[in-house]
Amino acid sequence: MTAQRRAILETLQDLGGHPTADQVYAAARERDDTIHPSTVYRTLSWLADTGLVKPCHLEPRGDRCEHFDAAPPAEHHHFVCTGCGRVIEFRSEAIEELKALFARQHRVRIERAFLSMHGLCQQCQEDGTRIDADGR
Amino acid sequence: MTAQRRAILETLQDLGGHPTADQVYAAARERDDTIHPSTVYRTLSWLADTGLVKPCHLEPRGDRCEHFDAAPPAEHHHFVCTGCGRVIEFRSEAIEELKALFARQHRVRIERAFLSMHGLCQQCQEDGTRIDADGR
DNA sequence: ATAGGTGCAAAAGCTTTGCATTCGT
DNA sequence: ACGAATGCAAAGCTTTTGCACCTAT
Numbered sequence: 141m142t143a144q145r146r147a148i149l150e151t152l153q154d155l156g157g158h159p160t161a162d163q164v165y166a167a168a169r170e171r172d173d174t175i176h177p178s179t180v181y182r183t184l185s186w187l188a189d190t191g192l193v194k195p196c197h198l199e200p201r202g203d204r205c206e207h208f209d210a211a212p213p214a215e216h217h218h219f220v221c222t223g224c225g226r227v228i229e230f231r232s233e234a235i236e237e238l239k240a241l242f243a244r245q246h247r248v249r250i251e252r253a254f255l256s257m258h259g260l261c262q263q264c265q266e267d268g269t270r271i272d273a274d275g276r
Numbered sequence: 277m278t279a280q281r282r283a284i285l286e287t288l289q290d291l292g293g294h295p296t297a298d299q300v301y302a303a304a305r306e307r308d309d310t311i312h313p314s315t316v317y318r319t320l321s322w323l324a325d326t327g328l329v330k331p332c333h334l335e336p337r338g339d340r341c342e343h344f345d346a347a348p349p350a351e352h353h354h355f356v357c358t359g360c361g362r363v364i365e366f367r368s369e370a371i372e373e374l375k376a377l378f379a380r381q382h383r384v385r386i387e388r389a390f391l392s393m394h395g396l397c398q399q400c401q402e403d404g405t406r407i408d409a410d411g412r
Numbered sequence: 413a414t415a416g417g418t419g420c421a422a423a424a425g426c427t428t429t430g431c432a433t434t435c436g437t
Numbered sequence: 438a439c440g441a442a443t444g445c446a447a448a449g450c451t452t453t454t455g456c457a458c459c460t461a462t
Contacts, residue, residue, distance in 0.1 A: 141436080142435070142436070142441090142442060142443075143435090143436095144442080144443070145442085152344070157363065158343035158344065158345055158354075158363060159343065159344060160342070160343050160344070161342075161344070161426080161427080162426075164344065174443090174444080175443090175444095176443070176444050176445070177426090177427085178427085178428075178429085178443080178444075178445080179442080179443060179444075181426090181427060181428075182428090182442080182443085183442095184344055187344075188344070193344045193345060194344070194345040195342040195343070195344055195345075196342065196343055196344075196345055196354065196390055196392070197333040197342060197343070197390070197392065198343050198354060198356050198363065198392060206296070206297075206331040206332065206333060207294035207295065207296050207331070207332055207333070207334050208288070208294065208295060208296070208297070208300065208320060208323075208324070208329045208330070208331055208332075209294055209329060209330040209331075209332055218294075218332065218334060219378065219382070219384060219386070220334050221384070222387070227293065227294060227334065228382060228384075230378070232374055234370050234371075234373065234374045235370075235371075235374065235391075237370065238368060238370045238371065239393065242355065242366070242393070243395075246355070246364060246397075246398070247397075247398035248355060248357070248364075248395050248396060248397050248398060248401075249395045249396045249401055250355070250393050250394070250395040251358070251394055251395040251396070252393065252394045252395070253391065253392070253393040253394070254332055254333070254390075254391065254392050254393075255371075255389065255390065255391040256332070256333065256334060256389070256390050257375065257378070257386050257388065257389040257390075258386070258387055258388045258389070259379075259384050259385045259386040259387040259388070260384060260385045260387070261382070261383075261384050262382070262383035262384060265384075265385055277461080278416095278417060278418080278460070278461070279460095280417080280418070281417085296451095297451080297452080298450095298451075310418090310419080311418090311419095312418070312419050312420075313451090313452085314418080314419075314420080314452085314453075314454085315417080315418060315419075317451090317452060317453075318417080318418085318453090319417095
């Protein structure tokens with residue numbers, strides 16, 4: 141546990157919400173101005189590996205590294221196998237209901253919803269397959 | 277409707293699935309080797325604006341431009357207001373049930389699930405507010 | 413004829429990596 | 438003392454942008 145990691149952890153506590161890597165960097169730098177961006181990236185990866193922090197996508201659009209779903213007939217969602225990369229698409233009435241309920245409760249208008257689930261498909265569970273990096 | 281756009285559209289049809297921008301570029305280039313990456317990016321943005329293509333995030337991790345959720349007590353999901361950027365977090369039993377059902381039906385093991393919904397919060401609906409770009 | 417799309421090249425971001433140094437234990 | 442983490446700088450990649458040219462209508 142180094143001073144930088146402590147500073148980053150405290151920064152995450154203070155910031156709350158859902159900062160991006162460089163929002164964390166900017167804020168952590170105010171505590172300790174020797175902190176380097178690469179340290180922040182490395183620390184965030186480490187925290188994500190340990191599960192202390194969860195990465196998530198909040199931008200509706202304009203985010204990088206996105207995939208494109210051609211000619212989507214209707215809103216649908218995805219299961220991605222982290223072993224072989226296979227994608228299963230599905231529709232879900234439960235999510236439609238959830239959207240309606242949430243919209244009513246919070247008085248919001250919901251324009252889009254994205255659900256992605258990650259895990260192992262049946263075959264990869266049997267094979268013990270696991271992609272190390274960059275699986276698609 | 278130019279030749280390049282046609283080539284990109286046909287490429288999307290042929291590829292199917294969920295290609296990234298540069299997978300589209302690589303494939304489109306085989307049809308028409310004058311196609312330039314910037315044309316692909318511009319065309320994909322245009323298609324996304326018109327709704328003919330939907331951007332989605334399929335990478336569980338290592339994706340860029342991600343936000344980090346500090347100290348998540350349990351799996352939860354997000355509603356993001358596209359007007360003011362406000363984020364509402366919520367848990368959902370319906371999603372837990374959906375996960376269990378899906379896992380049973382498809383014989384998969386689900387390790388994570390991310391749902392994000394986008395729309396306008398009550399106040400932004402009243403105000404007619406709308407962020408043009410880079411809202412957070 | 414005109415509006416809009418394209419190629420090109422350069423710039424802009426964000427993120428990663430190698431290496432020498434420093435730090436925590 | 439030792440292994441791990443850090444700072445630094447450079448490289449890597451993806452994506453965007455300005456501009457002149459071209460093309461579909």
